[in-house]
Amino acid sequence: MSGWFGKKYDVRDRVVMVTGAGQGIGLALARRLHDQGARLALVDLNESGLEVVASSLGAERVLTVVADVTDRAAMAGVVARTLERYGQLDVVVANAGVTPPPATIRTMDLADYDRVVAINQTGVLNTVQPALDAVIAAKGHVVVVASCAAFSPGVGGVGYMSSKAAAEQIGRALKLELAPHGASAGVAYFGFVDTPLATATLDDDPVGRRLDELLGWPLNHRISADAAAESIADGISERAGATVAPARWVPYSLLRGVLNAGADRVLARDRRVHEMVRDLEARAETRG
Template sequence: MGAARPVVIVTGAASGIGRAIAERLLADGARLALCDLDASLTETFAAEIARGDVVARVGDVSADGEADALVGAALAAFGQLDGLVNNAATGGPGAEVSTLDLDALRRTLDINVVALVALVQAATPALTSAGGSIVNLGSVFATEPVRAGGAYCMSKGAVHTLTRVLAIELGGAGVRCNTVAPGYILTKMHEDEVAGQAAELGIAVDERFAQLRAEVPLQRHGTPADIAGAVAWLLGPDSAYVTGQSIPVNGGIQFS
């Protein structure tokens, strides 16, 4: 993105990683089009909306027509689009593949994969004009899958592959596409997952957190700000020759 005040779409921006990404990009001078299912989105960014730096939509990014509506809102408000951050996702059902409910699988894929494709399709004309950048949020579990997480793991594996396909297909138009793959990040979703794991194991939640930290060479959980920094770099000019890559931001967990 070469614009002085770039315009970026960020999905799933009401909390957690998405909110941290939005806050980082605003601090860097970007203008944003945000969406989330959570109506608190408009309260969280009320000052920025009033100032004209943010437009926000409350809705399901996987719903028919939502991708076109979100891109349309960005263009109507700001007249350009320089970046797309596909962050919205669901953890999916916690079940082994042999017992996985297929409707739940389809819902997971609709949110985590199909919605990304719809947004890319809607945004590509404007991104091509701007020489823009797409950042997809993947996961360490795309390459390091876990038991009873098949729906989520396969959906994020698809995201990593989609990124490489888009790098090939859009590179000639000057559009870059990369993935940021988080590891254990301190978000409400992760905290809920850890609490469930602790209950299954019959141990305290703090003990389960300590076990997970012990798996990470840096000996700590990541923060949403850690992810936001990587996303900001991939959207910016310092990564101008980087495309088709999956950037792990996970404290080195793959080496443990």
């Protein structure tokens, strides 16, 4: 399937900006796009991570910029540097994201919530908005990395899930707003991806492990960062309005309105959920 535009979008010699490119999905995507012939502007706070990817790919088609997506002026500067280096900007992938420790709304540290929103939601706007004129001029494409968490039950993770739901809406708005200009946008949804972010949340934290078990198979099936990057890259080539990986999340995505109404009722009565909430609240009391 080749999307609304009728033919494949070849990234060869096009300029692609990727945030969160120092590790995980962003790093895997940078390598994949470089192999496809793209010229890259890679952004991350992790300077050492950027140095590793730059040294492995070479300097000819790679610009690295250490910047914080929460810094609006800095992100405008990234776009300016990209245009100065390459003279164009065709594709933007707003990938940078973080997750807070599991917590209930009642006991969470609101500073943690603010940080997640600043990166996962406002950071997307800070990344995308200054680049839109260039993307429109190139009739290019924007990818907003959301998550299947945007439409999953939110117990213990409302900061991450609500910020990804907001990111989804930003991506959906961009689809409509760019279309009259001949440009396009898409939203990338992932289930569980084996990255340092997921490991810290689901493996290293006992409550996270319990949440992983509660969701159950097949939805807790994990994919590699390379598989996630492949999904984004394929979505760019198709100018896809949405990509979902792993594919077993597609039925949930399509039927979310019906499934979530039932899931909320069932989970509200589930003793495992009750125990997890009590444990999260007890943890907060211990820390407080």
